[in-house]
Amino acid sequence: MDTIRKHGGKALKIFQMAEKELLRPSDISENWLNNIFERISNSKGIKPSLLNNLVKEGFLTIGEDQSVLISIKKQIEPIEKGFKRLLEIYLNERMELRKRQLKFDARNPLSLSTVRSDMVTFVRLVRWLQINKSHVSSWDTGQQEDIHEFLLTLTLKHREIVRKDLVVLFKLAKRKRIITHIPILDVKSREFPPTIEPLTFVEQVKVVNLIKSSLYERPLECLLTSLCLYHGLSSSSISKIKATDINLERKIIYFQERPPVYLSEDEMILVSEYAKRRVNIRNVENKTYLIISCHSAEVYKDQPVNNHFIARKVKELSGFTPKSLRITCFNTIASHFGPQLLVEGFGLSLTQASRYGKLEDYLIEAQIQTQRENISRYSDN
Incomplete structure (x- = not known):
């Protein structure tokens, strides 16, 4: 009993720290836990049991990078x-x-x-x-x-x-003195014109109407298309969404590498309709990912669908690829609110955001607009 009380208090302290420092349970990593163990005194006794419990509950994967390192x-x-x-x-x-x-x-x-x-x-x-x-x-x-x-x-x-x-x-x-000269010129990177153009306004309206008219008939295709067009999600990001990443009460999907996605009322309908069809897929109770395939070869495998699966579903409905819809999303957001929002709201890097507009230009425009408003208020007074 003394051991349980002693370790139970330390475990509670660790979970309280996780609640303060992390956004969701899936953010728990081996490196974060090692840092916590270093900050808590006499945590050696609780480490093995806590790690085993987190792995058993599915909140932690030990040595997940080891296979990649071995392949390198x-x-x-x-x-x-x-x-x-x-x-x-x-x-x-x-x-x-x-x-x-x-x-x-x-x-x-x-x-x-x-x-x-x-x-x-x-x-x-x-x-x-x-x-x-x-x-x-x-x-x-x-x-x-x-x-x-x-x-x-x-x-x-x-x-x-x-x-x-x-x-x-x-x-x-x-x-490191392995070579005596650099056999390549270090010149400024060239800027190339975009190979994939964003959708025109007419094409955007067409896709939006297709989504709205097929909410109940084709919920999976509509949901995938909506996530690409409205939230700029890539096929890879969509395939990795787990059922536990969705908070239905708050209408949020959490991600590890980007800010969360806030769902609209139509998207909540799509999630609900897709969930009704998802329960009819064999072995669904052992599936952790939200988007799953009903193909017989994938029934007993708990792994994300491939990018081709998502691209095919999106193109069947909209006629466009997920990448085209994603570029349209970012281009529209940047043109209305500036590329800085792509960094803060969509998780893009500064390099990626700069492809949709120069950050400096939008800052200058915002400063000019502020000065105009101040002059207008001064003249009115």
């Missing part, structure tokens, strides 16, 4: 010695950066998927050099012409992204 190391393993060392250093540097960000509760810590994507690019370059430039046996023997020739094999937009990643890699290599 597997990519590096077969690389030749002349190239391998730099990739290992890059991985260690990125992991240290991520560790610092998590320690200080950074708003958007470096994602392991980003590191994996970078590593895929670097490994692809190494393999291309080995096939097409056999004289290049290490990073130090590569020349600017070799790197530029590799970049020309990529599409225009992808080329610019890869070029910036390679600049970071080569700067690190020079700092």
Whole structure:
């Protein structure tokens, strides 16, 4: 009884801290708990039982990044010695950066998927050099012409992204004295015209009317389309929504990587109608995700639907892709209220928000409008 009382008090203290510091239970992470254990004295005894309980209840996943890290190391393993060392250093540097960000509760810590994507690019370059430039046996023997020739094999937009990643890699290599020169120009990034245009006003009205007229007949398609058009959600974000992320009383859907979504009355109807159909899907009681497939191959798997599933449903109803609707949402919001709202209300980065308008221009316009209003009030008085 003394042990239960002793640990029960500490567990209560941890949950009270979670209530103050976190938005919802799904925000509990292994790193956050480790920080809490460091702040609470004599918490060693409660740690194993509390972790096991949180895992059992589904609020915590231990070592969820381990599989991604293993896949990154597997990519590096077969690389030749002349190239391998730099990739290992890059991985260690990125992991240290991520560790610092998590320690200080950074708003958007470096994602392991980003590191994996970078590593895929670097490994692809190494393999291309080995096939097409056999004289290049290490990073130090590569020349600017070799790197530029590799970049020309990529599409225009992808080329610019890869070029910036390679600049970071080569700067690190020079700092660590692995190379003596940087075989790529560090020039200002080019701005490209948008390849996907937002919907016209007529097209927007058409999609809105389709949603309103199909609330009860096609609730799933309407719900997915509405989340893309009104809230700018990507297919990936929608697929990861869990049933426990929805607060029906407050009409809110919570997310880990962006501000919550507030549902309209029509969207509440769509959620309700979809829920009625969802209960008829086999094995639904063992499903945690909101959007699930009724396909026989997916019935006994508790995993999110893929992006193709959502894209197909949205296009069947609206005739447009989720990305087109998402761009339309952001473009409309930025044109009426400025791109700063995309950062604060939709969770976009400053770089992403700047694609829909220059932040400085909107600040200047707001200042001019304020001065005009002050002059108008002064003249009236």
